[in-house]
Amino acid sequence: MSNFNVPTRDEVSKNDQAIFDNLEKSIGFVPNIYASMGHSKNALGSYMKFLGAATSLNNKEKEVVNLAVSQINGCRYCQAAHTATGKMNGFTDDQIIELRKGEASWDNKTNVLAQTAQRIAATNGQIGADSLSAFHAAGYTKENLVDLIIAIGIITVTNLLHNVTEVPIDFPLAVEL
Incomplete structure (x- = not known):
């Protein structure tokens, strides 16, 4: 501690x-x-x-990124916080667990966003042409790609801050995967 x-x-x-x-x-x-x-x-x-900066990603898409990346980065604080905010943005408990796993069986575009976010975070951006093609084929633009990378940076700041400092989690704990 x-x-x-x-x-x-x-x-x-x-x-x-x-x-x-x-x-x-x-x-x-x-x-x-x-x-x-x-x-x-x-x-x-x-x-x-x-x-709070403007982005082409809507609140639900930002929560997809937050949940997927916080899982990759092993941040228990952000997993808890974004489970709560994910519910506020309309995701069910089962959907939140899927998003943390980098999946979204209920929607292909959301699935691709979760997968791409996790790949970028896990590989320091070395995701390859196939992943980029899938991202664009799902309907995302170059603007969305740039904003996705910025969103990953934003959540990574709090992930790292908690992982280093271990400040107390003040949200209901998320289920461990």
Whole structure:
């Protein structure tokens, strides 16, 4: 277990205090993974801008990426958090488990997105022409590919942060696969 504490609102910068307040208003609490970024006076604000940036992927597609990549990266925190947000975005428990496995038996386009996200994360982007062809054949564009890579980067930040710091998980635990 890490000795990396989760800072309180009083222990972070004024800018981060405002972000804590906004998180408290919008989702009802400050997730520990975000609060832990408060150890840096710049990290949380930068991360939130990156997280909230415009993308060609819709919320469900972003959750597909978050679930698939968090499984590859072995991040128990993000598996838990995105199981909860995946349900909020309309996925069932069974679909969430499939997505974490890089599959989506109910929809070919979603299946290709989950597979491609996991391949990119697992191979540091060395996915090959066949994977790219399948991605485009499923209806995804070059813009979607770029935004997929950015989405993988965003979730990888929190995956790595939790895997290094082991901050307490403040979501219901996800089923281990």
